[in-house]
Amino acid sequence: MIKILAVLxxxxxxxxxxYKLYKSNKENDQTVSMYATLTMICALVGGIVLISYLLLKGSPWTGExxxxxxxxxxxCLAVSFVYLGGKxxxxxxxxxxxxxxxxGLSWVLVTLLASGYAISYVSKMNEGWTPERQKALMDKCIEQNASYGYDxxxxxxxxxxxxxTNEAYNAAMKGGNEDKFHEAMDTLCPCGVKSYSESEVESIDF
Known part of the structure; x- marks a missing residue:
């Protein structure tokens, strides 16, 4: 909480x-005006980003x-650059x-294109087997070992x-493929059996 208050x-x-620099620009110097605007934007964006980071980091730092x-x-970056381009x-x-x-128009268009690409990239980061989903699957395997003996x-x-994806796995387990899947796992991953690669076998000194 102290860190958040300090950042704020x-x-x-x-x-x-x-703001004071902007107001003190009586001669309407464009350079001073731009520096004042940049100072306000950096303070605002920096505050939002850092406070968001501290709040999210305070809770479990999950993929979400x-x-x-x-x-x-x-x-925050997109709004800042679009605003500067508009100016x-x-x-x-x-x-x-x-x-x-x-x-200015080029600045706005490039910012919008880059932001769209960035959002598209970020939206895909939580797809597939994230570390959290892998851990959940590992925990599920450990629980199932009361009935199934798996590595x-x-x-x-x-x-x-x-x-x-995790969704595809859950959907398959709800269908009629669960028994076949467990039969395959009994063969592929029996508990206590480790599969060694050729390089690992060669490295073992008998």
Whole structure:
């Protein structure tokens, strides 16, 4: 909680500094105005990102929390760059400067494209066999060993090979394939039996 309050105070102080710099620009210097805007944006975005990180990190640091953190980061950066691009477009219109308008528009378009790609990439990060799902599968194997004797690391590896997602595995177990699957596991991953690769066999000194 102390860290969150410290970050919040620093963000407010940084934003206030940028605001005061913006207000003190009596001569309407565009460079000073841009620096003031950047200061406010950095303070605001930095505060949001750091506070979000501290809050999410305080709870179990799961794959879902990591994905949410990345969404927040992408959103904050995208809004910041779109805002700066919009400022360039407005400045170009006021000064009748087409080059500045084109630069601002390019900035906005590139930011939107990059953000779309980043969101698409992040949305796929929680698909498939995440570490949390692998651990849940391992725990399930350990529980099942009361009835089935499996080498659990082998069991997890075989399930991941056979099924692309946890949902596909659960759906298959609800169907009529469960008995066949367990018969295959009895052969592939019997408890207490370890499969050695050729390199491992060669390394054993008899």
């Amino acid at each position: 105070l620093l963000a407010i102080a940084g934003f206030y500094l940028g 929390n990591k994905v949410l953190m990345r969404y927040i980061l992408v959103f 360039l477009i407005i400045r170009g219109r006021k000064g009748d400067d087409r080059l500045t308008q084109i630069a 659990c690391p082998c069991f997890v590896e075989e399930v991941m090979k056979k099924y692309q």
